[in-house]
Amino acid sequence: MNKLELGKANLEVFSETLIELAKNDKDIVVVTSDSRGSGKLTPFGQQFPDQIVEVGIAEQNLVGIAAGLAASGKKVFAVSPACFLTARSFEQIKNDVCYSDHPVNLIGISAGVSYGALGSTHHSLHDLAALRAVNNLSIIVPADNFETRESIRLAAELPSPVYIRFGKRAIEHVHKPDDKLELGKANIIHEGGDVAFIATGETVVQSLMAAQQLEQKGVSCRVVSMHTIKPLDIETLAQTATKCKALITVEEHMVNGGLGEACAGYLMLTGICVPFKIVGIPDEYTVPGKQLDIFKHYGMTAEKLADAALQLIS
Amino acid sequence: MTTRDLKTKSIDYRKKLLKYIKHANAGHTGGSLSCVDILNVLYNHVLGVTPENFSGRDRNHYIQSKGHSVEALYVVLADVGFFPESDLETLCQYQSHYVGHPTRKVNGIEHNSGALGHALSYCVGVALAEKKDGRNNNVFTLLGDGELAEGSNWEALLTASHYKLDNLVAILDYNKLQITGWVKDVCATEPLDEKFTAFGASVRHVDGHDFEALTEVLNSVPFEKGKPNVIIAHTIKGKGVSFIENNYKWHHHVPTDAEFEQAIRELDQVVKNI
Numbered sequence: 001m002n003k004l005e006l007g008k009a010n011l012e013v014f015s016e017t018l019i020e021l022a023k024n025d026k027d028i029v030v031v032t033s034d035s036r037g038s039g040k041l042t043p044f045g046q047q048f049p050d051q052i053v054e055v056g057i058a059e060q061n062l063v064g065i066a067a068g069l070a071a072s073g074k075k076v077f078a079v080s081p082a083c084f085l086t087a088r089s090f091e092q093i094k095n096d097v098c099y100s101d102h103p104v105n106l107i108g109i110s111a112g113v114s115y116g117a118l119g120s121t122h123h124s125l126h127d128l129a130a131l132r133a134v135n136n137l138s139i140i141v142p143a144d145n146f147e148t149r150e151s152i153r154l155a156a157e158l159p160s161p162v163y164i165r166f167g168k169r170a171i172e173h174v175h176k177p178d179d180k181l182e183l184g185k186a187n188i189i190h191e192g193g194d195v196a197f198i199a200t201g202e203t204v205v206q207s208l209m210a211a212q213q214l215e216q217k218g219v220s221c222r223v224v225s226m227h228t229i230k231p232l233d234i235e236t237l238a239q240t241a242t243k244c245k246a247l248i249t250v251e252e253h254m255v256n257g258g259l260g261e262a263c264a265g266y267l268m269l270t271g272i273c274v275p276f277k278i279v280g281i282p283d284e285y286t287v288p289g290k291q292l293d294i295f296k297h298y299g300m301t302a303e304k305l306a307d308a309a310l311q312l313i314s
Numbered sequence: 315m316t317t318r319d320l321k322t323k324s325i326d327y328r329k330k331l332l333k334y335i336k337h338a339n340a341g342h343t344g345g346s347l348s349c350v351d352i353l354n355v356l357y358n359h360v361l362g363v364t365p366e367n368f369s370g371r372d373r374n375h376y377i378q379s380k381g382h383s384v385e386a387l388y389v390v391l392a393d394v395g396f397f398p399e400s401d402l403e404t405l406c407q408y409q410s411h412y413v414g415h416p417t418r419k420v421n422g423i424e425h426n427s428g429a430l431g432h433a434l435s436y437c438v439g440v441a442l443a444e445k446k447d448g449r450n451n452n453v454f455t456l457l458g459d460g461e462l463a464e465g466s467n468w469e470a471l472l473t474a475s476h477y478k479l480d481n482l483v484a485i486l487d488y489n490k491l492q493i494t495g496w497v498k499d500v501c502a503t504e505p506l507d508e509k510f511t512a513f514g515a516s517v518r519h520v521d522g523h524d525f526e527a528l529t530e531v532l533n534s535v536p537f538e539k540g541k542p543n544v545i546i547a548h549t550i551k552g553k554g555v556s557f558i559e560n561n562y563k564w565h566h567h568v569p570t571d572a573e574f575e576q577a578i579r580e581l582d583q584v585v586k587n588i
Binding site: 029050061063064065068071073091092099100 | 435444476
């Protein structure tokens with residue numbers, strides 16, 4: 001079994017990528033809500049003081065101001081913890097960004113249960129469901145450093161609004177250096193036919209490790225990094241559901257309205273029937289603990305995912 | 315344009331907005347009548363925004379925060395040439411872009427509004443970009459008084475002061491009524507002067523139906539260097555039609571045939587006396 005190489009935190013790669021972009025583009029503007037520390041944006045602010053706008057702890061204002069800047073030709077990254085950005089400022093996202101069609105890049109940091117033991121005020125387990133229901137918004141959940149860097153580069157040039165969310169702990173690489181990232185085009189990062197994991201964000205690495213464990217037991221797995229939640233890559237989804245004997249979706253999000261239900265809905269509509277399981281955080285008071293404790297509790301770690309796969313195909 | 319011209323135009327705008335509200339059987343009558351004089355002065359004497367320069371960035375900006383008074387905005391935009399007035403015959407109809415709140419689908423409108431407490435933050439973003447790019451344009455917005463209960467307005471004002479946005483002009487359509495009744499009875503906002511001043515704004519009062527005073531105050535920004543501008547425009551909800559004035563029930567009441575005819579008669583009488 002290949003041990004996956006540990007990379008940096010996606011958060012760190014995000015801030016490095018922004019610096020790299022801003023060096024050649026004075027229109028890159030970062031807007032923060034007292035979140036430059038948690039967003040690792042202090043070096044950006046020091047290097048490009050004219051390209052950072054601090055609004056204080058006021059997320060509604062953050063998104064409204066970002067919309068005004070974007071309308072004025074700036075390439076805006078509105079950065080705030082995913083929990084606040086997508087709940088407190090939901091109406092600003094819906095109206096001032098998406099409905100008004102101002103191409104703001106909404107960056108949800110420390111997403112999912114990254115804040116772990118800080119409790120559910122700081123978790124974003126609703127964001128994908130809520131934002132999937134908003135027209136004119138792409139949603140990207142990068143799995144590793146590569147997907148983070150590429151999605152930030154892509155967002156800077158995207159003429160429409162996008163939401164990107166990621167975590168804050170160092171994450172293993174799941175991509176090869178010569179891979180490509182395309183909006184709305186999933187990446188198959190491991191090939192196999194017995195069972196498929198369709199995962200997103202930081203659960204991709206868990207799924208890949210589960211696939212490696214399963215291979216030891218003679219079960220071959222496909223692992224799909226469904227980095228774009230919207231628009232969903234239905235082509236890869238349908239092809240995977242047809243090719244593999246069973247399908248498991250994995251997400252760091254509540255099972256209601258996230259990746260799993262998006263996939264299930266599409267498969268149902270197209271009549272593709274395959275043993276199917278949605279793994280995510282259930283609709284209950286989320287168990288207290290660190291991110292990986294919570295993953296383990298809800299069956300989102302490699303070992304538990306491998307068990308789930310065996311059960312599904314047995 | 316002389317004050318007499320502006321007065322005549324405002325009567326014409328009032329008649330038209332009543333006509334299209336009646337035709338659509340929908341609209342915000344009281345608030346549109348309340349703010350139409352302000353829009354008249356803005357578009358005909360202050361902004362310099364035209365269909366020719368609208369698509370460019372180097373111009374002044376107007377974003378209507380109290381989006382529900384869109385009928386006043388539509389008739390003014392049609393008059394200054396953004397679209398044919400006949401388009402308004404489709405107001406609030408199936409597949410018409412002339413919906414009950416401003417959208418960018420309509421020529422001359424740069425931001426979608428209608429949910430209250432949103433536009434001031436957006437304007438802060440535009441005003442910031444103007445400063446960053448070294449342009450000298452002003453960003454105007456029109457706030458409703460009931461809207462001030464939305465906390466996001468005050469977040470925006472904090473930032474406007476922090477960044478010394480003296481190119482930002484918030485005009486309050488202070489007609490003192492909202493959908494439920496008097497603002498002071500729903501959720502008191504006074505003393506407004508002190509509140510705006512405490513948030514770092516430079517505040518002026520004006521009679522929101524006095525064309526000369528409006529022209530003077532709107533053309534004298536910034537009031538103080540480095541401070542966002544707030545203009546408290548004292549207005550009358552339903553202004554110009556006796557039975558609509560100061561009556562909260564006309565917030566979005568549509569005139570009957572008889573009411574419409576009487577309103578037009580009253581407005582025609584005013585024109586004769588100009």
